[in-house]
Amino acid sequence: MKFLAIAAVLACALLLEKESPETFKVFKASEVKWTEGAKQAPKGVKNCLMHGDTAKGPFIMLAKFPAGTVVAPHTHTADEVVTIVSGTFVIGSGEKFDESKGKVVDAGGYFTIKAGTPHWAAVKSETVLVRYGNGPVDIKYVNPADDPAAKK
Secondary structure, eight states: OHHHHHHHHHHHHHHHTTSOGGGOOOOOGGGOOOEEOOTTSOTTOEEEEEEEOTTSEEEEEEEEEOTTOEEEEEEOSSOEEEEEEEEEEEEEESSSOOGGGOEEEETTOEEEEOTTOOEEEEEEEEEEEEEEEEEOOOOEESSGGGOHHHHO
């Protein structure tokens, strides 16, 4: 957990280095404002934009996934760096979901995925993660029928 705290502080410091001291903000866990995930996100996923702009440039986002969530194979146009804060997350690469080939990532662990790499996820217990990236944020499902936005 020490590594996680150091990584988060360093990432925030890099993004905030040009901001003035007047913009210093502290949020307690009870003050985190969760919003519904993107229309392409599975049902129940919540987000909290911590810093930046997901439409353009660097950002840091919290995401909360309910237990049992499955994210079908998909890609992003930008690299993805994700740290697991709590819970158990299974991540795998490839165009077909196969949980037996996934890697379990517990709290304190992290993973990276290069832009354009098909990948999928399964959530074992409620999981909170921190996603670092550059906007625009996008999700393109390998099979368009898997896109939750098409079902809403």
